[in-house]
Amino acid sequence: MTFAADKARALKLTPVSRETEQRLDLFVALLIDWQKKFNLIAASTIPEIWTRHVADSLQLLELAPDAKVWVDFGSGAGFPGIP
Numbered sequence: 001m002t003f004a005a006d007k008a009r010a011l012k013l014t015p016v017s018r019e020t021e022q023r024l025d026l027f028v029a030l031l032i033d034w035q036k037k038f039n040l041i042a043a044s045t046i047p048e049i050w051t052r053h054v055a056d057s058l059q060l061l062e063l064a065p066d067a068k069v070w071v072d073f074g075s076g077a078g079f080p081g082i083p
Contacts, residue, residue: 003047010050014058024054 001009011021028049034040045052060070 001047003050006048007050010055010058013051013055014061016058028054 016024031040031049032046035043035046041049041053061067
């Protein structure tokens, strides 16, 4: 599976607006860039970053569709709270 295919699969699981998709693209790019300096996610999960991390986090939207602010009290790169 390619990176683009993984993204498409993730967004099919949990569709988002074009604007949100652009923000997620930026988030993923920053995460991958910072991954070079800090071990934010397991390197083995980068090829599936969209389905493994982004889509996993986006499934929370179904629990609170009107939520405007999310807070992540965990550790690591901010999954599942940041997206």
